[in-house]
Every structure is written in C-alpha cells, then in structure tokens.
Amino acid sequence: MNLNINSKTAKLYRWFYATNEMPQSLCPYFWKLVLMWVFILPYTIISLPSILMDLRMSESRSMGERSGVGFIIWFILGMLICMLSWFGLFFAEPGKDSLWFHALAAGFIGWGAAFVFGCIALFKWSKEMWENRHVKYDESGRRIWEPVKEKEPSIIAEFLKAKYNKYCPKINWK
Numbered sequence: 578m579n580l581n582i583n584s585k586t587a588k589l590y591r592w593f594y595a596t597n598e599m600p601q602s603l604c605p606y607f608w609k610l611v612l613m614w615v616f617i618l619p620y621t622i623i624s625l626p627s628i629l630m631d632l633r634m635s636e637s638r639s640m641g642e643r644s645g646v647g648f649i650i651w652f653i654l655g656m657l658i659c660m661l662s663w664f665g666l667f668f669a670e671p672g673k674d675s676l677w678f679h680a681l682a683a684g685f686i687g688w689g690a691a692f693v694f695g696c697i698a699l700f701k702w703s704k705e706m707w708e709n710r711h712v713k714y715d716e717s718g719r720r721i722w723e724p725v726k727e728k729e730p731s732i733i734a735e736f737l738k739a740k741y742n743k744y745c746p747k748i749n750w751k
Contacts, residue, residue, distance in 0.1 A: 578603060578735055582750040586610065586732070593617060604745040607736045626650050659684035660691070 581587065582599060590606075591597060593613045600606040621628070629650050662680040671677040713721040739745055 578730060578746045579749045579751055580732075581729075587750075589613065589617070593620070599748070599750055601748055602745050603732070603736060603739055603748055606748060607732060610732070625654070656683065656687050660687040 659680045662684050715721055
C-alpha cells in the first residue's frame with residue numbers, strides 16, 4: 578500500500594507521537610491512528626497555550642512580547658470558558674453580581690461577536706462562490722471538463738480488506 582508521508586494524517590501522527598519514524602505495516606499504524614483521533618482533541622486543548630507559544634515565540638523575543646502573547650492566549654481561553662458557562666444554567670441559577678453571572682454576560686457578548694464574525698465570513702464565502710459559479714467553455718462552445726483524478730486508497734477500507742483476508746499489508750511511504 579502506498580501512502581503519502583506529507584499527508585495531513587501522517588503529519589498529525591508524527592506530531593502526536595513526537596516521532597519522525599513511520600510504521601512500515603498497516604495494522605499498527607491503523608490502531609495508532611484510531612487512538613490518536615480519540616485523544617487528539619483533549620491533548621490539544623490541554624497543551625494549547627504551550628503549542629501557541631512554541632509556534633509564535635522564540636527565545637530571541639523580549640519578555641514583554643512573550644508576556645503579551647501569553648496574555649492574549651489566556652484571554653482567548655477565558656473567553657471560551659465564559660462562552661461555555663451557560664451549560665451551568667441547567668443545574669443552578671447564578672446569583673446577582675457573582676462571578677458566574679459576569680461570566681455568563683461575557684459569554685453572551687462572545688457569542689454575539691462570534692455570530693457577527695460568522696455572518697461576515699459566510700457573506701464573503703457566498704460572494705466568492707457566486708463569482709466563481711461560471712463553468713468554463715472552449716472556443717467551440719463545448720464545456721471544459723477537468724481531468725478525473727485517481728482516487729487514493731482509504732486507510733479504513735484497506736484495513737478492513739486486510740482484516741478480512743487475514744494479512745497486514747506493508748506501507749510504502751512516498
């Protein structure tokens with residue numbers, strides 16, 4: 578089985594497991610991918626501030642720049658927590674001038690801002706799709722069809738075939 582070493586899944590695999598070596602057999606690679614997809618969201622959320630600081634900052638940056646970026650990251654995470662604080666309304670009622678009451682207010686403002694920015698993004702996307710709606714034709718008036726791309730094999734389909742036939746194919750990374 579031929580797989581691309583620069584595919585999104587392979588890059589995520591190398592990042593999640595902190596390795597540069599890829600498995601040579603489909604069976605362990607498949608089960609490690611399943612485990613990775615189960616745990617990647619909690620792992621990313623927990624390590625998000627560290628990931629963002631590593632991506633953006635280097636040791637040559639000043640303390641003020643690193644502190645500013647850290648403040649922005651924690652502000653965004655706090656705003657996300659405020660935006661999710663409404664789940665608590667199912668269990669209790671917030672008291673007046675409590676921290677939870679203010680978190681709900683900030684979350685309401687955050688949801689409003691997210692809605693406005695989402696509407697703007699939707700408008701830009703629909704405008705772009707409307708402008709690119711035309712089908713291309715050649716000089717004789719015939720429609721130009723793009724060449725059919727060969728479909729890459731699905732890892733899940735190949736794994737199921739391998740399980741059914743009781744073999745584990747070798748992976749050739751290209």
